[in-house]
Amino acid sequence: MTDTLRIGTRGSALAVAQTQAIADRLAASARVPVELVTITTHGDTSTESLASLGGTGVFAGALREALRDGRCDLVVHSLKDLPTAPYEGLTVAAIPKRADARDALCARDGLTLDTLPEGATVGTGSPRRVAQLLARRPDLSVREVRGNVDTRLRMVAEGALDAVVLAAAGLSRLGLEDAVTEFFPIGDWPTAPGQGALALEVRSSGTPGLVTRALQAVDHATSHATATAERLVLAGLEAGCAAPVAASALVEDELFFLTATVFRPDGTESLTSSHAAHLESKSIAHLAEAAGDTSRRVVAELLAAGAAGLAPLGGTT
């Protein structure tokens, strides 16, 4: 590593905003100069559907190659876009305190999911959101959309769509919460494993102690464990990050809760499993044990109930 900590990011406004926020924290605590390096991915320049490009992992893959090849020393990922399979030579060193994990509806004229007119058009690129929308409102015309958060909001502003569903975390990082007309409560509308969390990834060896300590300081043990439990569900189901799977973990008092749902893509059926584990303490080891324990039980129950027959879990759909 050179004297400057080079932090790799995608070029989208959201990626730059979230990476800059992490860069500022690390610069303050590690007292090393930091620099953002923009990595352009095929997913950013292509207009093909995400599925045809190989799924959302296409974004994370380019950042990981840049990190592996030494074009940067640290990358900031949106955790929900990061494939669960380990990547040779790289390590997720920190998961900072998680932002809002909810999804939000951004509709014209202040409309909500209940007040959208019959047959209204709603844009999303996520099979999970498609299934959740159709489960609540089978009459809706759900349209596949791609592009950055501002592009999607513009489709509503310009009248091409009646509404879009977006992550609350992304909207708030961009200062765009005013576009939200309804926040969906996690209990009714669980979201993608790891949604709202960031992952800070480094090469497994060669990271200076100063940087490692700064990364430990921005890690948030509860966020790390809850996001990990959710991702263990995805891994246990052998599902990709675009599979119609929702998971939500939560620490409350001395309990660690995990709930996961697998949806039939048309929204007509779903399977849910919830388990809790007692936490002896909130130490990293006890949190990790609870994440492993609850996720194993949730995965076993979902598979036994036929989750693999409900939805295409693997690959990119």
Ligand SMILES: NCc1[nH]cc(CCC(=O)O)c1CC(=O)O
């Ligand atoms: N797949 C796109 C993506 N990846 C991460 C976020 C922002 C929210 C987050 O950090 O989870 C978004 C936008 C969205 O889903 O609306």
